[in-house]
Amino acid sequence: MLMKSECLHVLLSAGLAATLCSTTITPANAQEPIFDEARFGVLASVDNGHHEDGVFATGMIFFDPWGHDAAQGIDKLLRPRIHLGGSLSTAGETSQVYAGFSWTADLTDRLFLEVGVGGAVHDGDLDYDGGSGPALGCRLLFHEYAAAGFRLTDNWRLTAQIEHSSHAELCNGPNDGLSRAGVMLGYKF
Template identity: 70%
Template sequence: MHKPFAVLAVAAVLSSTCAFAADLPASEAPIAAAPVVEDTGRIFDEARFGVLTSVDSSDLNGEDGAFVTGMLLFDPWSHMEAAGWDRLLRPRIHVGGTIATEGEANQVYAGFSWTANVTDRFFLELGFGGTLHDGDLDIDDGGNGPKLGCRALFHEYVAAGFNVTDRWSVIAHLEHSSHANLCDGPNNGLSRGGVMVGYKF
């Protein structure tokens, strides 16, 4: 006797529930999370260190001993991510120094560097800038090393490197410093070459 009443009651409850649900506002679409930008806090892009020796054995230009050298490279314009001709406009910045082991000219230098990746492992590099040194300026200075004319010189280098891993590389390095006859005095120049090891941060 109560069965029809129970069926009607259940139907009424279901009907009211559906109507209530229809009146609810549509749920908003989930908001996509903002991409996380990794802040590496990196200042230096790469560090290099190595040993050079004089590559000019003439009486006027030859230097004795070895030269301990180090270089830091910065990449403020994303040179390593650029492609094609755009890479020429976005060089890395380098600063470095060379210490003589037998009393020859010590140097500090800075400039711009351009790197060309020939393959995933092999690369070529060119650098150009300026240097300050403490070597002999004129013949009257009495030393046996090159006579350099003035304290400030142009400094350029070429390099060929091999990436051993994603971070470590071995680099053949050849550099030259002179004033291109833009100041008075001799212009024997400094020509050095050797091997450097690089570490990318």
């Protein structure tokens, strides 16, 4: 709990002074939002070999438990943000959920670059079964993304993002992977 006191000093007649104080108690975490940022957008397949139809409604939320945004220099590398996200196919292709770590580097006050790595779980085809989509070999995949962003205001940002999911030849079966790119609109709390 945090306590905040405000006092008012009053000068009474005959040179006497009185002090009136009020105290407000607020929870210690009242100013700390649960989420650091939320992003929503659309991505499309950019894979030439096994192109996926439709677009992918995509969302990500970010947490900053180690103070990545406040860190400077090498500390920024040691304090990544945590991301949790997913993409939903609008055309019956592969949907996925993913989580991992993200690092942001400011180029200017408004421009930034970002990279993230982690893992994903998907509902796509594992083997070639006559479908047109990619064969992914196993349910668990690595998930990486890179983004370039622009801060529209202190809270709103626009990012161009490219992402890739595959198993990096660590399980048996095909490894066509998922490659997608698009734009996302984010709100920083």
